[in-house]
Amino acid sequence: MTLKFGLANILNENTGNVSGNVSTTMFGVYIVTIKDIAKACGVGVSTVSRVLNNKPDVSEAVREKVLEFVEKSGYIPNNSARDLVKSSSDAIGVIVRGMGNLFFSSILKTVSTEIDKSDYTMVLHFIDSGEDEVKAGAVLEREKKLRGLIFLGGRYDYSPEELSIIGVPYVCCSYSNSFGTLDEKSYSSVTIDDYLTAYNAVKHLINLGHRRIAALVPACCDRSVSQLRFNGYKAALKDSGIEFDESLVMETGGIYGLNEAYEGTKALIERDAAFTALFTASDSTAIAAMKALEEKGRRVPDDCSVIAIDGLNISHYVSPTLTTMVQPADEMGRECVKILLDILEGWGENRHVRLETALREGGSVKSI
Amino acid sequence: MTLKFGLANILNENTGNVSGNVSTTMFGVYIVTIKDIAKACGVGVSTVSRVLNNKPDVSEAVREKVLEFVEKSGYIPNNSARDLVKSSSDAIGVIVRGMGNLFFSSILKTVSTEIDKSDYTMVLHFIDSGEDEVKAGAVLEREKKLRGLIFLGGRYDYSPEELSIIGVPYVCCSYSNSFGTLDEKSYSSVTIDDYLTAYNAVKHLINLGHRRIAALVPACCDRSVSQLRFNGYKAALKDSGIEFDESLVMETGGIYGLNEAYEGTKALIERDAAFTALFTASDSTAIAAMKALEEKGRRVPDDCSVIAIDGLNISHYVSPTLTTMVQPADEMGRECVKILLDILEGWGENRHVRLETALREGGSVKSI
Numbered sequence: 001m002t003l004k005f006g007l008a009n010i011l012n013e014n015t016g017n018v019s020g021n022v023s024t025t026m027f028g029v030y031i032v033t034i035k036d037i038a039k040a041c042g043v044g045v046s047t048v049s050r051v052l053n054n055k056p057d058v059s060e061a062v063r064e065k066v067l068e069f070v071e072k073s074g075y076i077p078n079n080s081a082r083d084l085v086k087s088s089s090d091a092i093g094v095i096v097r098g099m100g101n102l103f104f105s106s107i108l109k110t111v112s113t114e115i116d117k118s119d120y121t122m123v124l125h126f127i128d129s130g131e132d133e134v135k136a137g138a139v140l141e142r143e144k145k146l147r148g149l150i151f152l153g154g155r156y157d158y159s160p161e162e163l164s165i166i167g168v169p170y171v172c173c174s175y176s177n178s179f180g181t182l183d184e185k186s187y188s189s190v191t192i193d194d195y196l197t198a199y200n201a202v203k204h205l206i207n208l209g210h211r212r213i214a215a216l217v218p219a220c221c222d223r224s225v226s227q228l229r230f231n232g233y234k235a236a237l238k239d240s241g242i243e244f245d246e247s248l249v250m251e252t253g254g255i256y257g258l259n260e261a262y263e264g265t266k267a268l269i270e271r272d273a274a275f276t277a278l279f280t281a282s283d284s285t286a287i288a289a290m291k292a293l294e295e296k297g298r299r300v301p302d303d304c305s306v307i308a309i310d311g312l313n314i315s316h317y318v319s320p321t322l323t324t325m326v327q328p329a330d331e332m333g334r335e336c337v338k339i340l341l342d343i344l345e346g347w348g349e350n351r352h353v354r355l356e357t358a359l360r361e362g363g364s365v366k367s368i
Numbered sequence: 369m370t371l372k373f374g375l376a377n378i379l380n381e382n383t384g385n386v387s388g389n390v391s392t393t394m395f396g397v398y399i400v401t402i403k404d405i406a407k408a409c410g411v412g413v414s415t416v417s418r419v420l421n422n423k424p425d426v427s428e429a430v431r432e433k434v435l436e437f438v439e440k441s442g443y444i445p446n447n448s449a450r451d452l453v454k455s456s457s458d459a460i461g462v463i464v465r466g467m468g469n470l471f472f473s474s475i476l477k478t479v480s481t482e483i484d485k486s487d488y489t490m491v492l493h494f495i496d497s498g499e500d501e502v503k504a505g506a507v508l509e510r511e512k513k514l515r516g517l518i519f520l521g522g523r524y525d526y527s528p529e530e531l532s533i534i535g536v537p538y539v540c541c542s543y544s545n546s547f548g549t550l551d552e553k554s555y556s557s558v559t560i561d562d563y564l565t566a567y568n569a570v571k572h573l574i575n576l577g578h579r580r581i582a583a584l585v586p587a588c589c590d591r592s593v594s595q596l597r598f599n600g601y602k603a604a605l606k607d608s609g610i611e612f613d614e615s616l617v618m619e620t621g622g623i624y625g626l627n628e629a630y631e632g633t634k635a636l637i638e639r640d641a642a643f644t645a646l647f648t649a650s651d652s653t654a655i656a657a658m659k660a661l662e663e664k665g666r667r668v669p670d671d672c673s674v675i676a677i678d679g680l681n682i683s684h685y686v687s688p689t690l691t692t693m694v695q696p697a698d699e700m701g702r703e704c705v706k707i708l709l710d711i712l713e714g715w716g717e718n719r720h721v722r723l724e725t726a727l728r729e730g731g732s733v734k735s736i
Contacts, residue, residue: 099473099474099476099477102470102473102682105467105473106467108467109467109494112492116493121491121512122491122492123489123490123491124480124490124492125480126477126480126481144489258681258682258684258685262685284682284685287682287685287686288685290685290687291685291686291687291689294687313626314652314655314682316626317626317630317652317655317656318659318686318687319658319659319662319686321659
């Protein structure tokens with residue numbers, strides 16, 4: 001029986017707002033105390049306490065009576081006393097690197113909700129895309145006495161020495177350590193296969209007849225997600241016998257900025273490269289790229305197809321609807337919290353989860 | 369002198385990773401202890417502690433020497449000891465109502481960053497748009513022993529009785545109590561003037577020659593932001609001698625959903641109402657509405673102008689660029705935290721801040 005959030009009533013032992021009898025008030029919120037429950041059920045306060053704390057030595061009839069009343073009244077247990085005797089903190093740190101990334105908003109909500117469901121508390125900290133999430137995590141760990149950490153976004157090239165300043169279990173959410181030297185057993189990660197997802201996106205374009213395919217990525221060699229996706233792009237070209245053409249690649253800088261993508265696409269067009277399709281590393285940069293294409297007189301998809309990776313909700317509603325590889329954001333958030341809780345509770349060890357992506361066809365890609 | 373986040377080094381007294389001399393390691397992160405500082409400066413540990421805690425009885429020369437070394441080494445003070453002697457919690461609760469609202473993402477980052485800069489800790493809780501933020505706040509207040517609350521989104525019609533379950537100071541962020549009965553002195557709020565902003569948006573359309581102006585809003589009479597903006601729409605029509613036409617109004621339901629806006633706009637067009645412009649209550653619903661207009665063969669802005677309220681970054685990059693009334697999201701977040709901290713520190717009392725909005729002209733509106 002869960003008696004936590006979403007119930008109608010609030011127990012309030014301290015404010016003095018105690019109703020002797022439980023009754024609907026004019027504003028629809030009850031105040032119920034453990035004494036009210038005891039009185040209403042005709043038992044002692046300690047008996048109610050035993051029932052609420054799932055202790056033995058209470059008759060089944062009394063237990064049922066109390067629980068039934070509690071359910072009806074919507075009593076919410078006060079955890080303060082329990083908190084006070086806890087010897088260690090219940091804090092899980094979440095470091096969000098780059099809130100401009102719309103993909104992170106949806107994951108963050110899931111991560112927060114899942115931590116709420118547990119007995120832990122989320123301590124959130126935002127940093128900019130260029131900042132060091134590991135140092136931010138180490139500081140947060142000390143300041144808030146964290147039990148564990150979730151990094152929402154980060155570098156792909158950690159060394160064991162760098163990560164030695166993190167003294168609690170941690171999960172890399174939406175990224176892994178592809179370019180680093182961490183022992184797999186020393187950390188956890190939940191990601192998509194960035195390389196394969198980019199490969200499949202570009203393959204989709206090739207299957208529709210495209211051979212002059214441009215790439216708009218933050219960086220080709222940043223030892224991070226962008227490099228993995230760029231490598232997937234190159235591999236797809238190679239496997240189809242299409243020669244790699246450097247003039248079709250535009251690097252926009254590290255932070256998936258909308259304006260950088262918009263300006264980058266314009267610059268790509270001004271190079272006079274005759275591309276028929278554009279692969280972009282994220283949905284939001286694809287939206288900015290489509291804007292630049294349109295302003296330069298290239299209709300999407302008639303003059304140029306555009307494909308991306310993310311699957312944001314807003315991408316359904318831009319014109320044309322964006323064709324994109326969907327990352328399972330909710331599942332990603334849930335898995336991260338699950339792994340961390342398993343470790344903290346001693347139920348599991350570090351592990352690495354790769355989630356599948358799926359093509360969502362919109363109107364931004366056509367065959368030629 | 370601030371020595372908190374963003375510095376290069378981590379003090380770590382507990383892990384044993386202590387370097388006797390401060391030196392660059394192969395991975396670019398130093399571990400510096402208070403003992404290291406004392407040794408390097410040729411003073412005792414207690415002297416260093418006095419300097420770091422701004423205590424008197426240290427000679428100016430020693431103080432300068434220690435601070436200079438500290439600045440160079442990037443020592444980060446360990447607040448754990450201070451935390452342990454604190455008698456009350458340092459938690460500020462932030463309840464986000466409807467994370468689907470992209471406008472909230474940017475405010476949330478600012479709120480988080482501003483709370484980080486203070487000595488308080490943010491405890492974040494997400495609820496869905498339909499949930500009760502007051503009850504969620506009351507539960508969070510008890511569970512996390514909050515010192516204060518920021519509600520990011522909420523109802524506009526609180527009664528004093530309803531809010532009596534909140535026992536700490538709170539700030540309504542992005543909304544006020546226009547339809548409620550709260551004493552102004554009992555709470556704080558930071559909002560735009562929703563009525564006036566909608567009024568100005570519709571006036572802009574009227575000034576460009578539009579008279580058949582449709583409205584796409586979650587609800588006309590929800591005693592909330594939507595009703596205020598709808599009232600602003602109606603007032604602008606009235607002041608310009610344009611008769612209100614119910615058939616030009618589409619209510620999409622309470623949560624500013626993209627799909628609801630998309631379907632609502634389609635239904636509006638199917639009614640065969642000959643509108644030349646559309647006023648929408650938010651940027652994201654405007655984007656969905658433009659999609660529906662386009663799919664129904666109505667070009668924006670040639671066949672129909674579209675104006676909204678929010679000023680999201682992504683709205684710059686949709687086609688056509690959305691014309692919208694910009695809410696100052698950063699300023700809103702900063703003001704909320706400032707008000708709450710002022711109250712918690714005894715520097716100020718409850719107050720109400722109304723922020724200005726500004727028209728950002730895009731390409732979705734034209735004169736007729």
